[in-house]
Amino acid sequence: MITSVNHFSIFVLNQDSAYDFYVNKLGFKVHTDASMGPGKRWLTVTPPEQPDLEITLMAIDEGMMFKKESAAKMRELVMEGTFGFAVFQCNDLMATYEELKGKGVRFKKEPKKEFYGFEALFIDDSGNWFSLTEKAANN
Amino acid sequence: MAAYLPKIYLYRRIVLAKLFIDEHFAENINLNDIAGEAFFSKFHFIRLFKKAYGKTPHQYLTTVRIENAKLILQTEVTITDVCYSVGFDGVSSFTHLFKKFTKLTPSAYQQQQRIRKIEMAKSPLKFIPNCFAEQKGWVKKRNFKQVP
Numbered sequence: 001m002i003t004s005v006n007h008f009s010i011f012v013l014n015q016d017s018a019y020d021f022y023v024n025k026l027g028f029k030v031h032t033d034a035s036m037g038p039g040k041r042w043l044t045v046t047p048p049e050q051p052d053l054e055i056t057l058m059a060i061d062e063g064m065m066f067k068k069e070s071a072a073k074m075r076e077l078v079m080e081g082t083f084g085f086a087v088f089q090c091n092d093l094m095a096t097y098e099e100l101k102g103k104g105v106r107f108k109k110e111p112k113k114e115f116y117g118f119e120a121l122f123i124d125d126s127g128n129w130f131s132l133t134e135k136a137a138n139n
Numbered sequence: 140m141a142a143y144l145p146k147i148y149l150y151r152r153i154v155l156a157k158l159f160i161d162e163h164f165a166e167n168i169n170l171n172d173i174a175g176e177a178f179f180s181k182f183h184f185i186r187l188f189k190k191a192y193g194k195t196p197h198q199y200l201t202t203v204r205i206e207n208a209k210l211i212l213q214t215e216v217t218i219t220d221v222c223y224s225v226g227f228d229g230v231s232s233f234t235h236l237f238k239k240f241t242k243l244t245p246s247a248y249q250q251q252q253r254i255r256k257i258e259m260a261k262s263p264l265k266f267i268p269n270c271f272a273e274q275k276g277w278v279k280k281r282n283f284k285q286v287p
Binding site: 007009029032034035036040042056063064065091092094095096098099102 | 146147150151153154157158190191192193206259260263266267268271273274275276277
């Protein structure tokens, strides 16, 4: 029986830039930041109020995970905004939207009422998009 | 969204109040002043702030101070210096609140982080699920030290 999720990965173009985006703009906390040798790094962050969910900011490097051509293709797909990885929750969408917009976060969908609540879509520094949702009271 | 539009100016004020706390948490912040700055009555301000962030302004300020204390405690700064550098006015209240939030005293937390940091530098694979490490080609007995 699966009980919960404690890790998931987001593929990013640059871990330094992703660190700045997820920590300084979104307000996530650094969980683990370990050097794995020259130019390699294991970097995970957690949502501010969900310290047991590690989000791995995974660099798209040529190596065992990606062959050279695959890495190039993956980078291209991420940059094109192909991937939408998660739905982030907030207490109040408009306040969160205003704050993130003020910090320079790009939105591909402005806040809009949906049957499940209010939702906006934002894009990270690599090109990945995410739903930002305030759940409806009855949802 | 349409129902929200006339209220955007209220959200902007609430966001400004939150950002003010984020930036000035280390100072002697008077929350009445923040409510005044935002042109709300104190009651209205607290209600809207709590709706937006799930905490009263005072609870949020305390959380920001504790979270920043946790970051500073990852370095070799004394507990007293950490206490005052994040805006608490006494070590006793700082220690009490810190323990309430983290279940550890500041010194125990600092020691825990010190050990974690040393362990992470020495054996980083202990902090990575093996499935990911294998995918990345990070295997035991490899030297993970950075080239200076």
